[in-house]
Amino acid sequence: MNDFFARFKSLAVLGLSRKPKSFSRQAYDFLQSQGYELYPVNPHAKAIAGQACYDSVEALPEVEAAVFFTPPGVSMALLPLCKEKGIVYVWFQQGSADKAVLKVADELGITYTKSCVFLHQPGAGFPHNVHRILAGVFGKL
Numbered sequence: 001m002n003d004f005f006a007r008f009k010s011l012a013v014l015g016l017s018r019k020p021k022s023f024s025r026q027a028y029d030f031l032q033s034q035g036y037e038l039y040p041v042n043p044h045a046k047a048i049a050g051q052a053c054y055d056s057v058e059a060l061p062e063v064e065a066a067v068f069f070t071p072p073g074v075s076m077a078l079l080p081l082c083k084e085k086g087i088v089y090v091w092f093q094q095g096s097a098d099k100a101v102l103k104v105a106d107e108l109g110i111t112y113t114k115s116c117v118f119l120h121q122p123g124a125g126f127p128h129n130v131h132r133i134l135a136g137v138f139g140k141l
Contacts, residue, residue, distance in 0.1 A: 004065070004089070004091055004113050005031075005036075005117075007064075007065075007089075008064040008065040008089060009035070009036055009037055009064065010036075010037045010039075010062075010063045010064045010065075011031070011036055011037070011038055011039070011063060011064065011065055011066065011067050012038075012039045012040075012041055012054075012057070012060050012063045012065070012066040012067070012082075012087065013028055013031075013038050013039065013040045013041065013066075013067050013069065014041045014057070014066055014067065014068050014069065014070055014075075014078055015041070015042065015068060015069035015070035015071075015074065015096070016028055016040040016041065016042050016045075016048055016053070016069060017042075017048075017069070018042065018044070018045050018048055020049075023069070023093075024069035024093070025048075025049065027067075027069070027093070027117040028040065028048075028049065029049070030117075031067075031117070032049075038051070039054060039060055039061065039063055040053045040054065041053065041054045041055070041056065041057060041059075041060065042054075042055075043055045043056060056081070057078055057081040057082055057085050057087070058081060058084075058085065060085060062086070063087060064089065065087060065089040065090060065091065066082055066087050066089075066090045066091070067090070067091040067093065067117065068090060068091065068092045068093060068096040068097065069093050069096060070096050071095070071096065072095075072096065072097055072098040072100065072101050075092065075096050075097055075101045076100065076101050076104055079101070079104050079105055079108055079110060080104075080108065082110065083108045083109070083110060087110075088109065088110050088111060089110070089111050089112075090105065090110055090111070090112045090113075091112070091113050091114075091115075091117065092112055092113070092114040092115075093115075093116065093117055094114070094115065094116050097112070097114050102114070
């Protein structure tokens with residue numbers, strides 16, 4: 001299993017949705033419940049889920065890594081800003097990176113994982129535990 005979430009506890013969450021039922025909010029709420037120090041970035045919100053929101057990568061305090069919940073075009077634009085900020089470890093939630101984004105990450109020397117956040121969280125529960133079992137059986141972990 002990928003060790004990203006074991007290694008990093010201070011995470012920028014890029015593209016956190018204002019919608020409470022969105023996937024990014026579910027992942028954010030879960031990671032927060034697991035004790036991660038999260039810093040949401042959304043230029044269209046001053047606060048999300050009661051936590052102050054940063055309007056840009058540049059405005060972030062020092063973080064260890066970033067989790068992307070953005071469309072590939074936005075991810076592409078944010079990668080150089082992450083590199084400038086010293087964020088060189090990133091997690092691309094499914095749908096946030098395409099081949100072009102991954103190429104830019106490689107060119108910038110950014111280490112990345114591209115997978116589902118919940119797939120790598122043993123405490124995530126149903127239906128994620130079933131997904132994790134199937135991914136293990138079919139060698140996708």
